[in-house]
Amino acid sequence: MLRKAMGFMVSNPLSGVVGVLALIVVVASLLSENFLNSYNLVIIARSLAFIGMITIAQSMLMILGELDLSLGAIGGFCGVIGGILMVKLGLNPWLAFALCLVIGALFGLLNGLLVTLLRLPSLVLTIGMAGVYGGLNLVITKGVAITGIPADIGFLGSGKWAGLPVPFWIMLLFLIVACFITLKTPFGRYMYAVGSNLSAARMLGIRADRVRLGVFAFAGFLAALAGMLMVARLGSAQPSIGDSWVLGPIAASVIGGVPTTGGIGTPLGAIFGAAIIGVIENVIVLLGISPYWQSMVSGAIVVIAISLDSISRRYFKRD
Amino acid sequence: MKIVKASVVLALGILASAGVASSALAADGPGTEKHDSYRFVVVPKVVHPWFDKVNQGAQQAAAAIKAQTGSDVEIQYSAPQSANVAQQNEIIERAISTRPDGIIVDLLDPSGNRTVLQEAQEQGIPITLFDSINPEGMNLTTVGSDFCEQAEMAANRLIELLDGQGKVAIMMGVPTAPNHAERARCAQAVFDEHEGIDVVATGVDNDDINTAQQQASAIMQANPDLDGWVASDAAGPVGIGQAIKEADKVGKVQLVGLDDLSQMLVLIKEGVADSSSASRPTMQGYWSVINMWQLATGAITPNHIDTGNVMITPDNVDSFVE
Known part of the structure; x- marks a missing residue:
């Protein structure tokens, strides 16, 4: 039994990142008496929910060998569109919510079309598209938040179910969906094939561009979902929503075993990576570390986490 | 005799109870609760030198409370x-x-922060706001100055410098920051009241000195006859001042800055900027902590503590240099 468990740990690609997360949680709980209190665990879960949805999206794109740096901007812009639909146009909040998810998917699809049709590198293209979505956001709002979001959808952002925030449950649901797609369907296998070697995948008859378009659209959908849930949480559509959702999800995915070169890793690993970053950011504030040191400390711990995982991978040959 | 003794004991008992009750009432009165230590968390908008001054004021207040009462006050700046x-x-x-x-x-x-402030109140944690307006339906003590007055002071000073005639530009800060937007709006309103003043350009610097410099340079290129500048954030005038120096327009383009960052004070001393309309971040930090301490002692605190604005000119700039 013990040998089986050890064997599983050694052969499982996630054991490194889970081990690092467990270590950080233990250290955090020893350093701060407030770390394990229920209120703090709820706020960790809530912040993980929002960044987690973008991380799921980004990790799926990274499995393909792509990146979308406009996901935060899509989330923010969809939140503002949702605010306009609900407050200025008086649309039913649930209908507006659903419409924004469709619009988010279309924005993602547009990114995918530009990448596949124009054969542009997704990194460069989506930097530009982030400017387009973020710019449109400012043009429409003039930088001013849209207030008066109907209370009907407030539960989605601020509510709790079984003691945990509703956005966390929604993130878990989409994590299961993403893992199912990537690990259990032919589409998922095509994703890994495209990410490993695009030319070889095409030669095998895989419609690579369709796969890429599908993932870009799904990523846009998840970004819009995160944006709309944040609108529900804040009770206002803030033009700044999504500003901090750019680099964190990429770092989380890399920590969780999804390299930017594509072809390996899972959304589940990426979520563990996001949890590591979330716990570090949480405990840094709990310990009262100076804000001028926070980025350095947080960055250094992330580098140590990646290094530990990489060393353990090489040692145990888990890849 | 027994009845007399019992009556005396009862009377003494009633008197003693009344005494205890009255002293308890006195101890429970506003501002009478004493603690050996306090811990206050200061959460500014962002990491920025202006907020370092707020933190400095907060630390000064903590030291003052310790000196006066002996209670330890810890300020956690986050x-x-x-x-x-x-x-x-x-x-x-x-x-x-x-x-x-x-x-x-x-x-x-205020609208986006409202939910989390309510959560703090539900947890029984008092809140003091500084440099902010109350979210709708909340009645928290605010500490700070009047943003509109600050911008009006700067705009009026520039109009005075230009003798009521000229082309001017406004540098916006972060478009989503309500205080930056309010300052820009109030400066614009003052200029609109003067027929001889023409607002020819508006820049956006996102509270970043380099961006302000780039924007100011571009605006001065496009408007070579520009006469003066005002800004809506602390970083803006520093970048504008650098752009004025680079364009060799010191003395030709007037600058009335905002706030009292050290670079701003240097620009005034060098003669690049005429003056700066400054809020008092150190005082805001100081009085926020004093208000917080008063709340913790059970005192009833005012709705607003006005820390005022001041015009920094070459005559008084030295008193602001640390």
Whole structure:
């Protein structure tokens, strides 16, 4: 039994990142008496929910060998569109919510079309598209938040179910969906094939561009979902929503075993990576570390986490 | 005799009870609760030199309370890395989970911060706001100056310098920051009242000195006959001043700055800027902590503590240099 468990740990690609997360949680709980209190665990879960949805999206794109740096901007812009639909146009909040998810998917699809049709590198293209979505956001709002979001959808952002925030449950649901797609369907296998070697995948008859378009659209959908849930949480559509959702999800995915070169890793690993970053950011504030040191400390711990995982991978040959 | 003794004991008992009750009432009165130590968390909008001055004022107040009462006051300064409401809310939430005696916040957006402030109140943690306006339906003490008055002071000073005639530009700060937007709006309103003043351009610097410099350079290229500048944030005038120096327009283009960052004071001393309309961040930090301490002692605090604005000119600039 013990040998089986050890064997599983050694052969499982996630054991490194889970081990690092467990270590950080233990250290955090020893350093701060407030770390394990229920209120703090709820706020960790809530912040993980929002960044987690973008991380799921980004990790799926990274499995393909792509990146979308406009996901935060899509989330923010969809939140503002949702605010306009609900407050200025008086649309039913649930209908507006659903419409924004469709619009988010279309924005993602547009990114995918530009990448596949124009054969542009997704990194460069989506930097530009982030400017387009973020710019449109400012043009429409003039930088001013849209207030008066109907209370009907407030539960989605601020509510709790079984003691945990509703956005966390929604993130878990989409994590299961993403893992199912990537690990259990032919589409998922095509994703890994495209990410490993695009030319070889095409030669095998895989419609690579369709796969890429599908993932870009799904990523846009998840970004819009995160944006709309944040609108529900804040009770206002803030033009700044999504500003901090750019680099964190990429770092989380890399920590969780999804390299930017594509072809390996899972959304589940990426979520563990996001949890590591979330716990570090949480405990840094709990310990009262100076804000001028926070980025350095947080960055250094992330580098140590990646290094530990990489060393353990090489040692145990888990890849 | 027994009845007399019993009556005396009863009377003494009643008197003693009354005495205890009255002294208890006195101890429970406003501002009479004493603690050996206090811990207040200061959450500014973002990591920024202006907020370092707020923190400095907060530390001064902590030292003053310690000197006067003997109680230890710990100030925990916790700033978001970027000016983002969601990120600021997370910082406030994390502060709540440490159960401080109070949280002092500069709100990025009252509507967006409202939910988390309510959470703090539900947890019984008092809040003081600085440099902010109250979210709708909340009645928290605010400490700070009048943003509109600050911008009007700068705009009127520039009009005076230009003798009521000329082309001017306004540098906006972060478009999503309500205080920056209010200052820009108020400066524009003052200029609109003067027929001889023409606002020919508006820049956006996102509270960043380099961006302000680039924007100011471009605007001065496009408007070679520009006569003067005002700004809506602390970083803006520093960048504008550098652009004026680079374009060799010192003395030809007037600059009335905002706030009292050290670079701003240097620009005034060098003669690049005429003056600066400054709020008093150190005083805001100081009085926020004093208000928080008063709340912790059970005192009833005012709705607003006005720390005022001051015009820094070459005559008084030395008194602001640390």
